[in-house]
Amino acid sequence: MKFVIIGGDAAGMSAASRAKRQQPDMQVTVLEQSQHVSYSACGMPYNIADPQRSMDDLVVRGVEVFQDKQGIDVRLGHRAEKIDRATGLVSGTNANGDDFSINYDRLLIATGASPVVPDLPGFRNPGVLALKSLDDGHRIKEYIRTKPVAKTTIIGMGYIALEMCEALVNRGIRVDMVKPRPRLLPWLDGQLAERVQAQLLAKGVNLFAGHAVERIENSGKHLITACRDLALVSDMVLVAAGIRPNSQIAAAADLDLGPHQAIAVGRDLRTTDTNIFAAGDCADAFHVVTGQRVWIPLALRANRAGWAAADNICGKAVQLPGVAGTAVFKVFDLQVAKTGLSADEAAAAGFTPQSATIVTRSRAHAHPGSASIQVHMLADQESGRLLGAQMVGKEGVAHRINAAAVALSAQMDVDQFLQCDLAYAPPFGPVWDPLLTCANQLLKKLSALR
Amino acid sequence: MKFVIIGGDAAGMSAASRAKRQQPDMQVTVLEQSQHVSYSACGMPYNIADPQRSMDDLVVRGVEVFQDKQGIDVRLGHRAEKIDRATGLVSGTNANGDDFSINYDRLLIATGASPVVPDLPGFRNPGVLALKSLDDGHRIKEYIRTKPVAKTTIIGMGYIALEMCEALVNRGIRVDMVKPRPRLLPWLDGQLAERVQAQLLAKGVNLFAGHAVERIENSGKHLITACRDLALVSDMVLVAAGIRPNSQIAAAADLDLGPHQAIAVGRDLRTTDTNIFAAGDCADAFHVVTGQRVWIPLALRANRAGWAAADNICGKAVQLPGVAGTAVFKVFDLQVAKTGLSADEAAAAGFTPQSATIVTRSRAHAHPGSASIQVHMLADQESGRLLGAQMVGKEGVAHRINAAAVALSAQMDVDQFLQCDLAYAPPFGPVWDPLLTCANQLLKKLSALR
Numbered sequence: 001m002k003f004v005i006i007g008g009d010a011a012g013m014s015a016a017s018r019a020k021r022q023q024p025d026m027q028v029t030v031l032e033q034s035q036h037v038s039y040s041a042c043g044m045p046y047n048i049a050d051p052q053r054s055m056d057d058l059v060v061r062g063v064e065v066f067q068d069k070q071g072i073d074v075r076l077g078h079r080a081e082k083i084d085r086a087t088g089l090v091s092g093t094n095a096n097g098d099d100f101s102i103n104y105d106r107l108l109i110a111t112g113a114s115p116v117v118p119d120l121p122g123f124r125n126p127g128v129l130a131l132k133s134l135d136d137g138h139r140i141k142e143y144i145r146t147k148p149v150a151k152t153t154i155i156g157m158g159y160i161a162l163e164m165c166e167a168l169v170n171r172g173i174r175v176d177m178v179k180p181r182p183r184l185l186p187w188l189d190g191q192l193a194e195r196v197q198a199q200l201l202a203k204g205v206n207l208f209a210g211h212a213v214e215r216i217e218n219s220g221k222h223l224i225t226a227c228r229d230l231a232l233v234s235d236m237v238l239v240a241a242g243i244r245p246n247s248q249i250a251a252a253a254d255l256d257l258g259p260h261q262a263i264a265v266g267r268d269l270r271t272t273d274t275n276i277f278a279a280g281d282c283a284d285a286f287h288v289v290t291g292q293r294v295w296i297p298l299a300l301r302a303n304r305a306g307w308a309a310a311d312n313i314c315g316k317a318v319q320l321p322g323v324a325g326t327a328v329f330k331v332f333d334l335q336v337a338k339t340g341l342s343a344d345e346a347a348a349a350g351f352t353p354q355s356a357t358i359v360t361r362s363r364a365h366a367h368p369g370s371a372s373i374q375v376h377m378l379a380d381q382e383s384g385r386l387l388g389a390q391m392v393g394k395e396g397v398a399h400r401i402n403a404a405a406v407a408l409s410a411q412m413d414v415d416q417f418l419q420c421d422l423a424y425a426p427p428f429g430p431v432w433d434p435l436l437t438c439a440n441q442l443l444k445k446l447s448a449l450r
Numbered sequence: 451m452k453f454v455i456i457g458g459d460a461a462g463m464s465a466a467s468r469a470k471r472q473q474p475d476m477q478v479t480v481l482e483q484s485q486h487v488s489y490s491a492c493g494m495p496y497n498i499a500d501p502q503r504s505m506d507d508l509v510v511r512g513v514e515v516f517q518d519k520q521g522i523d524v525r526l527g528h529r530a531e532k533i534d535r536a537t538g539l540v541s542g543t544n545a546n547g548d549d550f551s552i553n554y555d556r557l558l559i560a561t562g563a564s565p566v567v568p569d570l571p572g573f574r575n576p577g578v579l580a581l582k583s584l585d586d587g588h589r590i591k592e593y594i595r596t597k598p599v600a601k602t603t604i605i606g607m608g609y610i611a612l613e614m615c616e617a618l619v620n621r622g623i624r625v626d627m628v629k630p631r632p633r634l635l636p637w638l639d640g641q642l643a644e645r646v647q648a649q650l651l652a653k654g655v656n657l658f659a660g661h662a663v664e665r666i667e668n669s670g671k672h673l674i675t676a677c678r679d680l681a682l683v684s685d686m687v688l689v690a691a692g693i694r695p696n697s698q699i700a701a702a703a704d705l706d707l708g709p710h711q712a713i714a715v716g717r718d719l720r721t722t723d724t725n726i727f728a729a730g731d732c733a734d735a736f737h738v739v740t741g742q743r744v745w746i747p748l749a750l751r752a753n754r755a756g757w758a759a760a761d762n763i764c765g766k767a768v769q770l771p772g773v774a775g776t777a778v779f780k781v782f783d784l785q786v787a788k789t790g791l792s793a794d795e796a797a798a799a800g801f802t803p804q805s806a807t808i809v810t811r812s813r814a815h816a817h818p819g820s821a822s823i824q825v826h827m828l829a830d831q832e833s834g835r836l837l838g839a840q841m842v843g844k845e846g847v848a849h850r851i852n853a854a855a856v857a858l859s860a861q862m863d864v865d866q867f868l869q870c871d872l873a874y875a876p877p878f879g880p881v882w883d884p885l886l887t888c889a890n891q892l893l894k895k896l897s898a899l900r
Contacts, residue, residue, distance in 0.1 A: 010881070040814055040815045040816060040876065042814065042874070042875065042876050042881075043814055043815065043816060043817060043876045046817060046818075046876055046877070047816075050818070053816075053818075057816045058815070058816055060815050288871065298874070299874055299881045300871065300872065300874050300881055300882065300883075300886075301871070303881055303882065304869075320869065321866075321869050322871075323871050324870075324871035325871070326871045326872055326873045327873055327874075327875075328873035328874070328875045328878055329875050330875060330877045330878070335878070337873055339871070339873070364490055364492065364493055365490045365493065365508070365510050366490060366493060366497075366503075366507045366508055367493060367496060368496075368500070368503075396848075396849055398846075398849075398873060398875065398877075398878035398879075399846055399848075399849040399850040399852075399853075399873070399878065399879070400849040400852065401873050402849075402850065402852065402853035402870075402872045402873055402883065402885075403849075403852035403853050403855070403856045405853070405870055405871055405872055405873065406853045406856040406857050406860070406862075406867070406870045406872075407856050407860070408871075409860075409862075409866070409869065409870045409871065410856070410857070410859075410860030410862065410866075412856075412859075412860065416771075416859070416860075417856070419754075419770065419771050419859065420774075420852075420855055420856045420859045421738065421750065421751070421772075421773050421774040421775070421776045421789070421855055421858075421859065422750065422776055422852045422855055422856075423776045423777055423778035423787055423789070423848060423849070423851050423852055423855065424492070424748070424749055424750050424777075424778070425492065425777075425778045425779050425780060425848065426490065426492050426493045426496055427496070427780050427848075428778055428780070428785070428848035428849065429848070429849070431460070431492075431749045431750055431753055432750065432753065433750075433852065435852075436750075
């Protein structure tokens, strides 16, 4: 069988390796437009933060490992441009500018996502950069190394923007952040978002929320990011205003698209063409809480979907239950984590969201080194079902959120979650885990309203 | 209604406060034999480690808070000795040596547990100490402050023994540890236990496993802990050879006992007398995995059982689903955590345990500061059900274990757990959380044997 994969990042290479392990005689070909496969994209901000580290240490496995050891035909510099479903043919252009085409029995589209770069004046100025591919990472790091970058304007305030903000500040670069909508991290409970904001301000970061960028001007000496009533002067502009799925090739082949124009796939990762699968940041998923289609591009899902697509192609039927949107990021001394729905998402999905927000300590009573942890938890007033959880704190947040994520997968009610037997020792938390304390408050609210 | 509670520690005071909050006109009396209520017992090793800290900073709430603010009648120095079920009377002796008696409509036995001190020669020598109550903590700290303690022998190698070992080493005291059975932490997978052992040895701790202590001799200058073929010389001996439930008063009143002579209670915390409840370290519980009665004395359960007993006494029917035995402790630079069954426990409960053990990293590929994490996971070969998980590592263990604990509560299979959407960011773990990587290995083993 000829298995062709478009895109050699997390989903694509996971699928290639998995398929080859299961069926060593399968002909597996990966078409990758860049010169890299299998690198840790999420590690780029941390790499950029450290001038001593080589960008290439993010490459998990070199292409030769996939080719020589695993027998995967990896074609770098191959940009797939068209899928002919009738004949089972993918065609495109390679790095030399030559056309190529390849037949498939099964196709996996794993084209990932791209940064949204607004179509506004000045965004092609030198020094206006975005971060997605390893080449982007190289470009940014090289720019900082070779140019006198004392100040950067970051357009966007999502988690990549915030991770890059930390990276740049840690390199001694001052940062202004600007975005059109008024609230920092609008999916995060207000109290929790305020703490993140306070952390950014304490690190000298200027936040300009509620300002839509209209253009970037090049003064010769500086870049000027201009809004209607604001002009931010800097030496570099980082565009981190969100990403969009690379679904154009699928749309052109008349495959159905889902939310945010991501490629619509079933729980088996199959598109509307039975021979074509999609996985990773280009594809959608079902939400474990709502059951609805969502587009939540995250690394674990990409890897998992790559595996599942390969399993299904190899004849082992696998259905993925879906995503909870569990995520964590670090911003300076804070860990910020979430799983499940925000209040707005819960209401939109037809739930009657009730929430509790608490502040507690990261360690036991009187234990030295304790820091405050904020927990926000959301449940459905009607059913008592747990819908989501969010946390902010200096320690004990990143892994703690997983307990709530598992509870969402198990479709637990708040009172079931409250009865879970969680770990306790003084250096690691209070007797009642912060998640349990919040669940207890939430249960009281739910009960009071019944 | 007259609600009498024997024991003013975690379970007892939780129950007292909860009952009073729900029914402010209830007459709630707590009989506490010591002079302290509501202190963080688990915090004592960490307090002892720090000569600057006062032992009293472990007191969470002073007795006056319970008495004056909450209207709970707390009788310190009151040792309950007998329950007369026919007349509903508890009698005993107070600190002045006077007899007392008190009538109850509902009684809660929350007498906790006591260290097992072997009935062997020399265990009453000065300098032979055990740690359970706050008075014990004071005594140990005072002994170290006033005597020239250069070396301590710890009898026992459980988690309290290990926490005390760390505390003493951190105060510059050399430690020998001795116990009769041959394996350190026998409930922990062998590879994980080896890492804990290596950590102890690296800190200069001598471990003598497989040596039963026969007596302690006092040479005048030193204490000599003598086994058949071993004599350990020290300035202090700490007895941490396990604890046993304080169930004598219940047994004498003909209440049923469960495993390890703990007081047998239903899911509603009721003993075999409908008017008498038991909660905390003196009582048993049902295991969420096996459904069987177990005695796993831990702080969260004590607090939770105190609440549930009060709820049931106040007429709000509550059934606790049970315990998973989730626990974590710190030993020097390591975090050690477990939830659910060990292989031996699983086999004893009638499962066919299959396990996987992996070593992975605590942070993403190439992320600086990464340390190794070992994960051991256990499932039933027949049903695929997750039975337990264990972890050892320098970071990312203490809270991560909770994800597995929730999965046990939800009675998940390994493949369901493997599909949970856990958090990822490079500073906090690999894309596939260590628990998921281990679940994947375990699932492969289960599948291979089907």
